[in-house]
Amino acid sequence: MLSYRHGRHRNLRWIGLVCSLFLLVALFVATFGWAVLQHEGYVGGLFRGCLSAKSPPDPNNIQRESRTLSIGWRPRGTPLSMNWWPRFVLTGKGMWKITLPLWIPTLVVLVPTVVLWATDRRHPPDHCQTCGYNLTGNESGVCPECGTRVSR
């Protein structure tokens, strides 16, 4: 029971770490550069610190089969221009634009991940609390892997 919960915790903190790194890279790209994909009039990507997407400006005049990807870095010395708050705009003509500032998901994932890594250092019972070596059946009272004295 205990070790099952422990295992789930371990998975969670690794998933959290991978997601955090992924989001931090996306936030970095969106802040100091851009990566925008345009596909059949739809535009979406990383821009101004956000993940954003919008519908074609004119739904009746969509260029089929058109796709461009634009990636770049902000020129040196230009001031940061960020959108800090989420926005969802819907116009009457069925056009929409959605903007999600990446600091929000980054914070939501990063904070619990840091807490998990900071608090979940303990190894399961019957394992060495220093190195995690399985001490089931150990009678010497000393971990054979790292030499830590085992309290029983």
Ligand SMILES: [Zn+2]
């Ligand atoms: Zn050990």
